[in-house]
Amino acid sequence: MPSSxxxxxxxxxxxxGSSLSQAEQQLDIFRRGGRHVQLxxxxxxxxxxxxVDTSGxxxxxxxxxxxxDYYTKFISSAEAAAKDNRIEKFVPASGVAxxxxxxxxxxxxxxxxxxxxxxxxxAAREVLARRKEFAFSEEWEIAVQQSTGRSLDALEKEDKxxxxxxxxxxxDGLNHENLPKALLKFHRGEYPQxxxxxxxxETVAITGSGGKLHxxxxxxxxxxxxxxxxxxxxxxxLRISLSVQNSSTDTIVVTPHYEPFRTEQGxxxxxxxxxxxxxxxxxxxQSEIIFIKNVDNVVPESLARQxxxxxxxxxxxxxxxxxxxxxxxxxxxxxxxxxxxxDSYLDAIEQEACALFGYEKAxxxxxxxxxxxxxxxxxxxxxxxxxxxxxxPGGGPFWIRSQNxxxxxxxxxxxxxxxxxxxxxxxxxxxxxxNPVLIACGLNDYQGEPFVLNGFVDPDASIVTxxxxxxxxxxxxxxxxxxxxxxxxxxxxxxxVPIINFNPVKTVLDLLRPSHLA
Numbered sequence: 001m002p003s004s005x006x007x008x009x010x011x012x013x014x015x016x017g018s019s020l021s022q023a024e025q026q027l028d029i030f031r032r033g034g035r036h037v038q039l040x041x042x043x044x045x046x047x048x049x050x051x052v053d054t055s056g057x058x059x060x061x062x063x064x065x066x067x068x069d070y071y072t073k074f075i076s077s078a079e080a081a082a083k084d085n086r087i088e089k090f091v092p093a094s095g096v097a098x099x100x101x102x103x104x105x106x107x108x109x110x111x112x113x114x115x116x117x118x119x120x121x122x123a124a125r126e127v128l129a130r131r132k133e134f135a136f137s138e139e140w141e142i143a144v145q146q147s148t149g150r151s152l153d154a155l156e157k158e159d160k161x162x163x164x165x166x167x168x169x170x171x172d173g174l175n176h177e178n179l180p181k182a183l184l185k186f187h188r189g190e191y192p193q194x195x196x197x198x199x200x201x202e203t204v205a206i207t208g209s210g211g212k213l214h215x216x217x218x219x220x221x222x223x224x225x226x227x228x229x230x231x232x233x234x235x236x237x238l239r240i241s242l243s244v245q246n247s248s249t250d251t252i253v254v255t256p257h258y259e260p261f262r263t264e265q266g267x268x269x270x271x272x273x274x275x276x277x278x279x280x281x282x283x284x285x286q287s288e289i290i291f292i293k294n295v296d297n298v299v300p301e302s303l304a305r306q307x308x309x310x311x312x313x314x315x316x317x318x319x320x321x322x323x324x325x326x327x328x329x330x331x332x333x334x335x336x337x338x339x340x341x342x343d344s345y346l347d348a349i350e351q352e353a354c355a356l357f358g359y360e361k362a363x364x365x366x367x368x369x370x371x372x373x374x375x376x377x378x379x380x381x382x383x384x385x386x387x388x389x390x391x392x393p394g395g396g397p398f399w400i401r402s403q404n405x406x407x408x409x410x411x412x413x414x415x416x417x418x419x420x421x422x423x424x425x426x427x428x429x430x431x432x433x434x435n436p437v438l439i440a441c442g443l444n445d446y447q448g449e450p451f452v453l454n455g456f457v458d459p460d461a462s463i464v465t466x467x468x469x470x471x472x473x474x475x476x477x478x479x480x481x482x483x484x485x486x487x488x489x490x491x492x493x494x495x496x497v498p499i500i501n502f503n504p505v506k507t508v509l510d511l512l513r514p515s516h517l518a
Contacts, residue, residue: 017248043397063355074316088212088287135185198298249277274478385438385497436502461485
């Protein structure tokens with residue numbers, strides 16, 4: 001079959017750092033479509049999600065009892081790893097706040113009026129009524145005065161919301177709609193705090209004063225990040241790094257007939273690959289333990305101290321699990337260690353793997369059992385916090401069955417489920433927990449070498465979407481999500497954590513939730 005790509009395309013791909021094989025693989029996924037997962041059942045407490053009794057004692061029937069009898073021992077394990085500088089925090093922070101202020105865009109129109117009953121007018125009235133509670137309220141009032149020569153109160157009385165909200169959102173004002181969320185003032189305190197500042201404090205709390213913190217950002221905002229870090233970082237020993245999503249992870253755009261979509265000049269068109277494109281950024285860190293958290297999931301320090309304990313708990317569980325796996329793999333690999341092939345030894349490892357990860361043992365001879373166990377355990381590991389479902393959009397923990405019949409625990413997004421199948425839709429609705437993106441990751445193998453993370457991705461978890469561009473229908477693709485398909489081949493442990501660990505800011509009104517006003 002002749003290639004769909006020209007010599008000029010190859011040159012364009014090379015300039016992006018991509019390749020023909022990569023583009024053809026994406027074209028193949030477009031043609032056959034991303035496959036829906038097969039949900040077996042949702043993970044629930046005692047069936048895929050582990051509970052931690054905060055009284056201190058780990059319940060005797062919990063698989064975590066294999067690792068420690070008191071949860072404080074997990075905290076100590078995390079602190080030991082932090083002392084050895086083995087932990088790095090990873091925060092995807094390239095997103096701008098456009099959607100966060102989406103409802104207020106209406107108020108920037110010249111014909112807007114606070115007396116309307118549209119969703120935008122209702123949001124504008126609530127924001128104005130409670131504006132003193134926002135950490136950015138003082139600078140907003142100053143921006144209104146500077147741009148209009150009038151006070152915000154006077155413009156509100158005259159029903160001129162356009163001037164008020166343009167001063168907050170637009171480039172000739174504070175430009176909040178175009179700034180990264182990480183750099184907006186979220187919380188009050190002795191002084192207003194941005195998410196970036198909150199992450200600085202949390203990183204020191206969970207990794208130590210000499211810890212490492214990594215933000216993924218957009219190149220256009222690099223200077224703003226560097227400036228803000230220089231102005232606000234109070235800990236000179238904290239090692240902070242930045243990276244951008246590589247253009248080589250952009251995906252091609254195609255026509256509804258699965259041919260490459262081109263500009264009028266004949267150039268290929270690409271789109272960013274979504275947060276799954278950050279897998280190379282994660283790989284490049286080369287850290288043994290990574291803690292992933294969303295940029296907007298922060299709270300004031302008065303509440304944050306509670307969340308820090310749970311972050312340490314997840315890191316401690318990960319540290320103990322990976323050490324346990326290392327010991328098992330060393331024994332299973334050693335050809336002169338006959339004890340590794342004893343039935344009782346294999347039984348013990350299989351039982352732990354089944355309890356912690358959902359391993360499926362089979363009746364086979366000892367050598368095959370040992371090889372199967374070795375291959376199963378020799379993978380990256382993640383320990384994910386799960387909060388009780390609050391009806392928020394996003395992914396949740398499920399048992400799924402792959403095409404080869406193997407059942408595993410995965411974090412699944414709604415787009416991965418065929419909701420037209422009643423049985424699958426019912427299983428999705430039965431979910432009890434939600435993924436707030438609190439993930440402790442073990443990235444090194446038992447010999448201390450980094451895993452090649454791309455080898456554990458499920459490419460069929462790519463998301464294909466039909467869109468319209470300039471009156472022409474197109475198909476676009478997002479790569480498998482960072483904590484969905486990109487980690488499909490990892491070993492997963494899900495642990496229930498309290499709802500205080502989930503405090504997203506999807507809209508500006510979320511900043512008025514009690515957890516953000518504490």
